[in-house]
Amino acid sequence: MMKAVVVFAVLLAVVLADGSSSHFRKTFNRLHQEPPPPPVSPGLGRAAKVETKWITQKLDHYDKNNDKTWQMRYLSNEEHFKAGGPIFIFVGGEWEVSNGYLIGGHMYDMAKEHNGSMFYTEHRYYGKSQPTENLSTENLKYLDVKQALYDLSHFISTVKKEISGLTNSKVILVGGSYSATMVTWFQRMFPGEAVGSWASSAPLLAKVNFVEYKEVTGQSIRQMGGEACYNRIENAVAELESMMFNNRAAEVKALFKLCNNFNPSNDLDVYSFFGEISDIFAGIVQTHRGNSIQKACADVMKGDNDVEGLATFVLKQTYNPKYGCVDVTYQALVEAMGDTSDSSYMMRQWFYQTCNEYGWYQTSGSKLQPFGTKFPEDLYINACKDAYSEYFTKNTIYENIAATNEFFGALNPGTDNVYFTHGQLDPWRAMGLQEEGKATVIPEHAHCMDFGSISDSDTAEMKASKVKVAELVRTWLK
Ligand SMILES: *[C@@H]1O[C@H](CO)[C@@H](O)[C@H](O)[C@H]1NC(C)=O
């Protein structure tokens, strides 16, 4: 009996935690998960070599008088390490660290070649690396990239000091997505502490109204999924917008099984709905592998007409019979960012960083994309205010983002020992350095897809880029 009650309570907790806001979190996770760890053949037993460790970090690296500290998690694998060998660090971003990068893939192979030690650091406020007891807005003031880069610098000097054989070791940093941004900016803030960085899919230009994101999403759909698919999405969204504003909102609600609380005369609800449709496609494009975009397009093309094709496809991603309806209201979006007691979702932390440092709102501000006009920057600016603080207004957010570009140099980071790679299909590349000679854009690949070992199944361009990383690392370590 006791047991049954406990089980019931647990089930109830799961249902509640996953309730109305589950949908935004799911989409968020797809777009902000750990870059897919490289595939490793089963049975190698390498995972057993990975150790979880903790290091003491200062809460506020900027305040000498604040001596509060917290424990940062990191993973290490010394399988290939020989005294004097280099240090390879895979730097964690807005996700929880896992074994993957320390048991296989290109960095693992390079550590093996150079007798290097391998580490994977977790970013403050993500995963188990929680500096404060909860995520109240007040507590989030210690969450920013500069603090995280100080953590990384302290990590490097500490392992060099404390692990024998590392005292004079050279350091190579590897990062993907936001952590690729970090391994670039680290070179700028702490020149000389790492001999080189490999930045895969690094956005460098902070921008509030990041209209290019959905432009590239659309281009990639057109390129891999075909013109008909692109046109169907564009026509369907246009028709839905017109239905929404011509007294046919009830039909839209029925088609997408929206919950009753969705209010078509509330702009923010309308914005959340259309933003979510576009983000579902973004999730497929950003993580494209094999034929994901083609498969999604085949589904979109199935319906008898544009709106039906889109709705059937979207419902497959959003509708869960357990809840009976889909809650994509603005309120549900803000609630998904609002939970100050549970750090495991990471949406609250990352969204805070966007309000405070980067913007990167993937809005409908461009006509050169198929997702319509109804998810402007106002949606996200309002969410910054409602999920965190009145401090966030359009003005303060724009000022914050300008300060980030000023401090880190945007597309001129002034670093000469960083190798930049991008996937051509990846919408993030629009905020990165893509110039030939400074960066490699790998055709027909998405976000952070180049971390695997050099393989015969790589395209020629993928292989050439990985070979180039390996050659650069040899030069840096000479
Ligand atoms: C790695 O260690 C092995 C065995 O000690 C040594 O023969 C080899 O030269 C080392 N490789 C590098 C790149 O230092």
Ligand SMILES: *[C@@H]1O[C@H](CO)[C@@H](O)[C@H](O)[C@H]1NC(C)=O
């Ligand atoms: C969050 O933590 C702070 C201390 O860091 C505490 O004062 C506050 O009451 C906590 N808030 C909640 C909602 O638990």
